[in-house]
Amino acid sequence: MSPWVRIDGDELRVDAARIVWSPAVCASTDGIAFWLRASGTRSVVHIAGWAPGNQAADLDGVEVRIENSGPDAGVDGRFLSSALLRFGRVTSERAVVSIDGEIEALEPDDETRAVFAADLVCTIAPVAERDHCIGCGGPLDRFSETRDQFVAGFRISQRVLPVLCPPCVGNVEAPRFCPTCGSAFDADSILTHGEEGRTGYNARCPHGHVFSGALPS
Ligand SMILES: [Zn+2]
Ligand SMILES: [Zn+2]
Numbered sequence: 001m002s003p004w005v006r007i008d009g010d011e012l013r014v015d016a017a018r019i020v021w022s023p024a025v026c027a028s029t030d031g032i033a034f035w036l037r038a039s040g041t042r043s044v045v046h047i048a049g050w051a052p053g054n055q056a057a058d059l060d061g062v063e064v065r066i067e068n069s070g071p072d073a074g075v076d077g078r079f080l081s082s083a084l085l086r087f088g089r090v091t092s093e094r095a096v097v098s099i100d101g102e103i104e105a106l107e108p109d110d111e112t113r114a115v116f117a118a119d120l121v122c123t124i125a126p127v128a129e130r131d132h133c134i135g136c137g138g139p140l141d142r143f144s145e146t147r148d149q150f151v152a153g154f155r156i157s158q159r160v161l162p163v164l165c166p167p168c169v170g171n172v173e174a175p176r177f178c179p180t181c182g183s184a185f186d187a188d189s190i191l192t193h194g195e196e197g198r199t200g201y202n203a204r205c206p207h208g209h210v211f212s213g214a215l216p217s
Pocket of ligand 1: 168
């Protein structure tokens with residue numbers, strides 16, 4: 001099967017599609033929040049959502065309805081007003097996703113809707129855990145917090161880790177350890193953006209993990 005995206009019957013080419021997911025509780029039910037992104041010649045599809053389950057493979061055979069997700073779902077630069085996603089042939093690494101939906105017009109007063117349909121073959125991966133302190137490389141697990149946020153209209157609770165452990169807060173000038181694996185960055189592998197990293201850093205650890213971002217102030 002080759003993947004496709006159609007808007008009002010016009011077919012747009014899709015080159016790659018990817019889903020990242022993370023455990024998330026919604027209304028006291030264990031589940032996973034997911035973020036789907038497909039790119040091609042002109043179209044970019046992005047859709048977030050939530051489904052019950054504990055791992056990616058639990059999406060197999062699941063239907064997810066998205067309504068009024070606002071900026072959490074869009075197609076070709078326009079908001080998706082509603083969509084039904086059907087997951088099939090899901091493994092821990094791959095999923096086929098069929099989507100039927102409606103896209104809002106570009107002009108806010110325009111009530112017309114475009115018909116959107118897609119069949120995508122997506123790679124699946126969990127959101128990368130960054131569980132090492134960027135200042136000392138130590139574990140962050142015991143400093144995790146649970147936070148609520150809205151994803152595509154679903155109110156979900158997620159475990160969130162800080163970037164720095166409490167003893168490092170206020171004592172770290174630049175990233176020193178890889179947040180993914182905890183190994184030390186070589187000094188020449190750190191790129192500083194803006195004066196003293198005001199706008200952030202890029203760093204690559206010896207294992208190839210990339211950190212890109214600012215230190216919390
Ligand atoms: Zn630390
Ligand atoms: Zn690393």
